[in-house]
Amino acid sequence: MFYSNAWTKCLICLIFITSGNAECPKPQVEGNVVLTNDALLMNDFPEGKEATFQCAKGYLKEQGSEIITCTSGKWSTLELTCKKKDCGVPREKPHLTYEFGEEGTLFGASARAICDKGYQLTGPSYRQCYDIGWSKIPTCEVVTCDKPPEIMNGMITEKPDKEFPEYGDVIQYSCNEGYTHIGNKSIECNEDGDYNSLPPECKDVNDIPLKPTTTISRTTTTSTVPPTIRGRGNPIKSTPV
Template sequence: MFYSNSWTKCLICLIFITSGNAECPKPQVEGNVVLTNDALLMNDFPEGEEATFECANGYLKEQGSERITCTSGKWSTLKLTCKKKDCGAPRKMPHLTYEFEEGTLFGASARAICDKGYQLMGPSYRQCYAIGWSGRPRCKVVTCDKPPEIMNGTITEKPGEELPEYGGVIQYSCNEGYTLIGNKSIECNEDGEYNSLPPECKDVNDIPLKPTATISITTTTTPTTTVPPTIRVSGRNNGVGEHDTNAATGNAAVVISVISTVIVALIIVLFKLYHCYKRKGARTAPIC
């Protein structure tokens, strides 16, 4: 009986010792943390062994310990927490702005936009990596072709650059004896084109004159009456036209005659009414 109890105690102790020295499995990685290079090279994780973690690429430590410990065949809970790196706003460049749809944290992208009259050189999008923003876009001013020369005229004013830049104005003038047809200036626009064609210089003798007209009034007189005047209009390019004012003058005379008759009749009626009322006031029978 004594030997039986002794063997039982030894077996129980052996079980505890064996379980107490149990190894832990290789730590599992999840989320935004990874095992360090030293921990990756380890194959065995006996009792009391530690494994070290670090934040994944593009993440920074926020808080907590990077170590876990193997105890009784199980790993302790990892306390390390990591957050995305913030690249911040890209460095400012002349005539260049950015649109941020996802912010400035790791993995986000930013769209590069140039001001009016400038063209983008380089990538149109930049991405936030662990080392910072990718790419280096810049904005270059738009230029137009060399301004065209014109016959019988000269360029009197232009920008100092060989190729005019956006907003540059070129002024033209004509030689003596020539006149300018069209716009006297052209401007380089945001598309790299001029806003209009250059002007032309024409010989002043080759320009047709505008049509001119002369008006003559002829009055015909008879022994007893004077006939209303006849107006004749002649033009240099339109031939000769004639307009008779007799009809219009006759109509006007009829209208004036009718109006005069009506006015005279009204005056007579008012005069008679006035005398009627005056006699009534004198207590005499009115004679109207």
């Protein structure tokens, strides 16, 4: 009986010691936190062992401890909370604006690049907010038109001092002496890279037919009706001579 009681007490002690020193399973990763490299290399997690977490790529620590501890075969609760990084508003560039989605400027968000009227986009049309910041910066370059065409019997009197006119530039034309212009005297470079109209034509003034002149004459017709003479009483009779 003595041996039986003693064995029972020892068995209880062994169970208590074994359960108290039970190892924890490998820590589970959830949400926007990950194990550090040192914790990933660990294979055993005995009683009292600690494991360290950190915020995932694109996230920053908001609050709480990064460490959990193995106690009686269970891990303590991770208190670390992380929030998305904010890339902020992209730096201003000439003639370039951005259109943001629901994510705004947070990690993973995208922004659409928009150029002002008369400018065209060079580079990606969208920028992505990465862990290190915004992706490649696009630029907006002014739209250009072809060289202004020459005209017969006339000349270009005013144009920009550049080989290819840019958006908004105006080219002025004039005709030689003895010629008159047909059409617009100037053309303008539009936002689509074309001119807003064809250049004028210069025509010989002698070749332009004159408009016919219409004269309206008014004729007055007078009608003469001999009067009728009526007397009071008998009519007047004529006496033969």
